[in-house]
Amino acid sequence: MPTLESTLRHRINGEVRFDAGSRAAYSTDASNFRQTPIGVVVPRTPEAAAEAVAVAREFDAPVLSRGGGTSLAGQCTNTAIVIDWSKYCHRIESVDLEARTCVVQPGIVLDDLNRRLAPTGLRFGPEPATHANCTIGGMIGNNSCGATAQAYGKVVDNIVRLEVLLYDGTRFWCGKTDDDEYAAIERQGDLRATLYRHLRTLRDTQADEIRRRFPDIPRRVSGYNLDSLLPEHGFDVAGLLVGSESTLVTVLRAELKLVPVVKERTLVVLGFPDIEAAADAVPEILPYEPLALEGVDSRLIRDERIKHLNPKARAELPEGDAYLMVQFGGETVEESDEHAHRMLDGLHASEHDPTVAFFDDPSHEAELWQVREAGLGATAHIPGRPDTFEGWEDSAVPPDRLGDYLRRLRHLYGEFGYLSDTGPSLYGHFGQGCVHTRIPFDLYSADGVAAYRRFMERAADLVAEFGGSFSGEHGDGQSRGELLPRMFGEQLVGAFNELKGAFDPLNRMNPGKVVAPYRLDENLRLGADWAPYAPRDLHFAFPDDGGSFAEAANRCVGVGKCRQLTTEGSVMCPSYQVTREEEHSTRGRARLLFEMLDGHGDSAIRDGWRSQAVHDALDLCLACKGCKRDCPADVDMATYKAEFLSHHYEGRWWRRPRAHLSMGWLPLLAQAVGRSRLGPAVNALTHTPPLARVAVAAAGVENREIPLFATETLQQWFARHEPYGDGARGSVLLWPDTFTNHFHPHVGRAAVALLEHAGWRVELPTEPLCCGLTWISTGQLGVAERVLGRTVRHLAPHVRDGGRVVVLEPSCAAVFRSDAHDLFPGDRDVRRLRDRTVTLAELLTEHSPGYEPPQVPERSAHALAQVHCHQHAVLGWDADAELLRRAGVDAERLDSGCCGLAGNFGFEPGHLDVSEACAERVLLPRLRDAAPETVVLADGFSCRTQVAEFDSGGHEGVHLAELLAVGLPGGAGAAYGSAYGVAPDTRPTPPGRRARALALAGSGVAAAGVAGAALGVLRSLRR
Known part of the structure; x- marks a missing residue:
């Protein structure tokens, strides 16, 4: 292996990885199987991938091409050299508008392809549910389909040509081959000619049996596509190779058929008493030629309800316990609506008379379509239920026999004890007889x-009896390879083996999949021998995983939503969106943590909590918590990272980065600076060259602008504050988080103005309290527990009396609403604090009956909203949107994900490039255009800091409280000033005027400030 690795590094234009972390990250896909690869190659070009295969051949090493890694049958995991196309090989090489074709590299993601094709009015037709992260190469390997296959067919129906590479180095373009082209190929007398002669002989001898x-049926994906070689299909060698799962060739490029984009769509949702009745209605609908015809049962809806998925869409479903989602298209809304009404008239006249919900609004359609596309994630890891798994997740039968098949399948569930009131759900592409389920x-x-x-x-025999296919979408891989004789018979399976021998006589292309397969109960990711290390000295309780870190790490089902390159209303995973590295995705990190626990004894990661490989993978996790909301399996990587860091550095604090100490202990430093009123002196130290460089080096942080301390803290201001109004609504406690209290007290002042204007009497703790966020994010969990415990005890009397705690900083609110309960799940005061913590918007919209916010002046009535990632993940933004609407603000929520600073992340050494790149994805370009x-x-x-430092347009981020306080009327407005509701001189010094502030501070003052702050810290530590 060392020689193989060094040869690859010398000859490959790309990245070569044989490290433990990379091998662990690629050890499994979305299936039940696990095999650690030899190494990983990330080629920059298709030619580099071809060279990687050449090197592998020289060392007799197996090869596996991998796209998005979401395969459910085990075809993307093997002890082989894995070629990951997705990072670099994603070019569109040409587009022929007249022929409606394009040539692409295998690593391009489907949504990215269609987004780039959008100006042409064309798109690639097949669209699996993983369209946001699946690659074209992976779709070719699996012969993918998706809901749109109802109209456009499978991938095999949408391929013109493929450029392919055999393991022996033979390379050529292939497609349909007429007699003249076949004769020309044969005259060459080369290896390709020999292969084509073999294929024609195989076709001629097996044609009748094929x-x-x-x-x-429409959804036969199992087996090799020998039928593509038949004369009626034009001896289509490209069609033969589609769906071959990297077992025959490596696909270097693909020429795709394109279809016109449907301009308008109409979605009709039909309600039925049960899923079998819905399936029985499918043959009545098919003659109306829908674009898509999907089935969903009530169990899937129940699972989504339990996991709080798609609440708006679920509320719009018609009456029923099962649903068909039928989509029509047309040039106009009227045309697509007409198709839908014609179908409804036909159904009402038949024995099938469903309840109906009708939608021709694209936004509503998209919401409802999410109900169906969330299927895989929604049915995995349901709280209080046994885990469910793939294996028999995509069988397909003739659509006119679908209802009877579902009845027999459900009976089989019952026979094996898999059927109960709680599962499993049945859903899928009913228009083509394809059924998805997790068992x-x-x-x-x-x-x-x-x-x-x-x-x-037994299930294989059932499908064979119905004339169906074991796989209707996801391929055979290892799950169904050994079952193929039950479907095709021994003769055709022998032909599959002969085909494999013709293309890959050495069995080095993804061996053990489809033909000569591993057993379906071999290489299991879990299995009877899975015995992971089960750490018990945990800080977080992992209440949804039975207190087990191993079960938490095993949550990832591999669906790969964290690999999306566009946020589309989600946040995760910002580091992957920048680096496009598997181990920087939520999935990749979960895989490393799973391997770290070494449940099979052969993991590439053998050093447990001390693992540097795991540490490196987690290092670029921004702890944004986006996955806590966006991951369909509820993976919470921010929590896992904090737990890991705590154990990684346990007993060796001196190994911690200085940034963990300086940023983690920032609240204590801020308290010392605030008490001694040395903010200006510390600001001078951190912003006067060369003192600033010394301060940055001493703190061990990135060389970027350090936020300025306020001259007066919020608590100090509030101590002399004269309340405005009568406080008729009662009292509310405003939480003085470290950032608001010590850096941006003007935000707190604006909040006080708003709360008092709304009729609340505001209270503020006088003690130096903290939620522990900075210690949590740096994995100093012992300190975090003590700090948070002290805060909970202090706030307990208030929340026990039913008082609410208003938190202005989203990350601190997220601690009270989420992290605190995970650290202290049995503490009733923690539960009370969780339930009584509200955001400013929540208090004013949900707990202040009759309140109307001040109307924001027109000059401030248009806003771009950068929603904090913790607010997205834990708190939600609906209340903010409603409050802004009432205040007359036209607020556009940016689809920008995490800003990239993410608390301490952007200040830690080595993170600056990723931090800025995250902001450059959407946020900063959007601000430059504003x-x-x-x-x-x-x-x-964090978001305001990132905007202030990197936005060249000079915008400054403002808090919701500041924006609304602009419109405060009468006495309230006069009391708090006209600009942002506070006196202008209390705002932080804008970056453009920093030089003037620094000129007032001498080096002597700075030195005194440092000494005073240090003494304050020491006194605090002694206390």
Whole structure:
């Protein structure tokens, strides 16, 4: 292996990785299987990938091409050299508008392809549910389909040509081959000619058996596409290779057929008493030629309700316990609506008379479509339920027999004990007879694995009886490879083996998949022998995982939503969006943590909590908590990272980065500076060259602008504050978080103005309290528990009396609403604090009946909102949007994800490039295009800091409280000033005027400030 690795590094234009972390990250896909790869190659060009195969051949090493890694049958995991195309090989090389074709590299993501094709009015037709992260190469390998296959067919129906590479180095373009082209190829007398002669002989000898045994259904994905070689299909070698799962060739480029973009769509949702009745209605709908025809049962809706997925869309479903989602298209809304009404008239006249919900608003359609596309994630890890698994997740039968098949399948569930009131759900592409499901197999015990095998065999016989296909979308891989004789017979399976031998006689292309397969109960990711290390000295309780860190790490089901390159209303995973590295995705990090626990004894990661590989993968995790909301399996990587860092540095604090100490202990330093009123002196130290460089080096942080301390803290100001109004609504406690209290007290002053204007009497703690956020994010959990525990005890009397705590900083509110409960799940005061913590918007919209916010002046009435990632993940933004609407603000929520600073992340050494790149994805370009007077709404201190430092347009982020306080009327407005509701001189010094402030501070004052701050810290530590 060392020689193989060094040769690859010398000859490959790309990245070569044989390290433990990379091998662990690629050890599994979205399936039940696990095999650690030899190494990973990330080529920069298709030619570099071809060279990687050449090197592998010289060392007799197996090869596996991988796209998005979301395969459910185990075809993307193997002990091989894995070629990951997705980071660099994503070019569109040409587009032919007249022919409606394009040539692409294999690593391009489907949504990215269609987004770039949008100006042409064309798109690639097949669209799996993973369209935001699946690659074209992976779709070719799996012969993917998706809901739109109803109109456009499978990938095999949408390929013109493929450029392919055999393991022996033979390379050529292939597609349909007429007799003249075949003769020309044969005359070459080379390896390709020999292969084509072999294929024609194989076709001629097997033609009758192919026609007899291949199921005549829309969704036959199992087996090799020998039918593509038949004369009626034009001896299509490209079609033969689609769906071959990297077992025959490496695809270097693909020429795709394109279809016109449907201009208008109409979605009709039909309600039925049960899923079988819905399936029975499918044949009645098919003659109306819908674009898509999907089925969803009530169990899937129930699972989404439990996991709080798609609440708006669920509320719009018609009456029923099962649904068909039928989509029509047309040049105009009227045309697509007409198709839908014609279908409804036909159904009402038949024995099928469903309830109906009708939608031709694109936004509503998109919401409802999410109900269906969330299926895989929604049915995994349901709280209080047994885990469910793939295996039999995509069988397909003739659509006119679908209802009977579902009845028999449900009976089989019952026979094996898999059927109960709680599952499993049935959903899928009903218009083509394809059924998706996840089954509560017991893959943890020998008896359970044996039952899983027996079920798979029985289910295979059932599908064969119905003339169906074991796979209607996800391929055979290892899950169904050994079952293929039950579907095709021994003769055709022998032909599959002969085909494999013709393309790959050495069995080095993804061996053990499809043909000569591993057993379906072999190489299990779990299995009867899975025995991971189970750490018990945990800080977080992991209440949703039975207190087990191993179960938490095992949450990832591999769906790959964290690999999306566009946020589309989500936040995760900002580091992957920048680096496009598997181990920087939520999925990749979860895989490393799973491997770290070494449940099989052969993991590439053998040093547990001390693992540098895991540390490196987690290092670029921004702890944005985006995955806590966006991951369909509820992976919470920010919590996992904090837990890992705590153990990684346990007993060796001196190994911690200085940034963990300086940023983690920032609240204590801020308290010392605030008490001694040395903010100006410290500001001078951190902003006067060369003192600033010394301060940055001493703190161990990135060389970037350090936020300025306020001259007066919020608590100091509030101590002399004269309340405005009568406080008729009662009292509310305003939480003085470190960032508001010591850096941006003007935000707190504006909040006080608003709360008092709304009729609340505001209270503020006088003691130096903290939620512990900075210690949590740096993994100093012992300190965090003590700090947070002290705060909970102090706030307990207030919340026990039913008082609410208003928190202005989203990350601190998230601690009270989430992290605190995970650290102290049995503490009733923590639960009370969680339930009584509100944002400013929540208090004013949900707990202040009759309140109308001040109307914001027209000059500030348009705002771009950068929603803090913790607010997105834990708190939500609906209340903010409603409050802004009432205040007359036209607020556009930026689809920008995390700003990139994420608390301490952007200040830690080595993170600056990633931090700025995150902001450059959407936020900063959008601000550069915005008018100077546009308000940038940013409740998070981190977001405001990032905007202030990197926005060349000079915008300053303002908090919701500041924006609304602009419109305070009468006495309130006079009391708090006209600009942002506070006196102008209390705002932080804008970056452009910093030099003037620094000129007032001498080096002597700075030195005194440092000494005073240090003494204050020491006194605090002694206390």
